[in-house]
Each structure stands twice: as structure tokens, then as C-alpha cells.
Amino acid sequence: MKKVILSMALSLFALSSQAAVTVTDNPFYSDVEVEHPLFAKGAGGSQCKGLPRTCGQMVSCEQAKQALKCGNTKLDRDKDGVPCESICPGG
Template sequence: MKKIILGMVLSIFVLSSNAAVTLTDNPFYNDVEVNHPLFVKGAGGSQCKGLPRVCTQMVSCEQAKQALKCGNTKLDRDKDGVPCESICPGG
């Protein structure tokens, strides 16, 4: 009998509440812009995700520059702003 009453109460609660989930229901969501290299926005999400970690794995100078923007400072050993000087001119 208790299970039936509990089931009825839960059914009434579910039917009376707004069951739609929106982005504002997520406590981790906000629309504040974050100015940090790890959160660089681009087409299809973060441009930092999946970038190679070392120069020998880079396929282009542009990829190395993006990885440097994303915070991989090890790519610029002499700290002149040019990453992976073996593939990027100007080093």
C-alpha cells in the first residue's frame, strides 16, 4: 500500500513540475567569456584539444603557433615567441 501511495505522489510531482532541462539548469554553465589560452574558441570547439605536445609531431608551423597560444611554452625554448624553430621561420 505504501508503494502505491508513494508512486502516486511521485507521479503527481513529475506531472506538475517542469520536466524540460535547459542550459540554465546546469550549475556549471554560464555565458561569461573566459580569456584564457586553454579556452580559445574556434569552429567545432576548443582549438587546443588534441594538439601535439612536441615539435617533432607538429605538421605545420601554424599548428605549432596554435599550441604555443594554448600554453605549451616548451615549444619556444629560447623564449623569442617562435615555436618549433625547426619548422617555423624567423627563429
């Protein structure tokens, strides 16, 4: 009897919420874009590998800008788009 009541309650809930059921062939596929340097379009590969991680390790402003493009947002503390303000002008 409990199973029948539970089944009816679940059916009623499913019908009342009009929940859509979708089927995905590949459970690892997602069309959601993720902002992360490993998944960045156009960035990555040899351009991002081996870049210094802190401003003190940067040798030029261009290197800092490339690291920022690769996703190292810690280089732009005030979020004005200028990384490593001690070595990049305009900060």
C-alpha cells in the same frame, strides 16, 4: 589566566597590524588571473584540444603557433615568440 593573556595578546596584535578582514560569499571565487591553457581567455575549446605536444609531432608551423597560444610554452625554448624553430621560419 592563560586564556585571558592569550586573548589580550591576540587582540593587541590584531589592532596593531591593522589587518583587514574581508568576507567572500563564494570561497571558490577569485579575481586573480591565472596563466594556464585551461583558463586562457579566447583559447581553449576545440582549438586547443588534440594538439600535438612536441615539435616533432607538429605537421605545420601554424599548428605549432596555435599550440603556443594554447599555453605549450615548451615549444619556444629560447622564448623569442617563435615555436618549433626547426619548422617555423624566423627563429
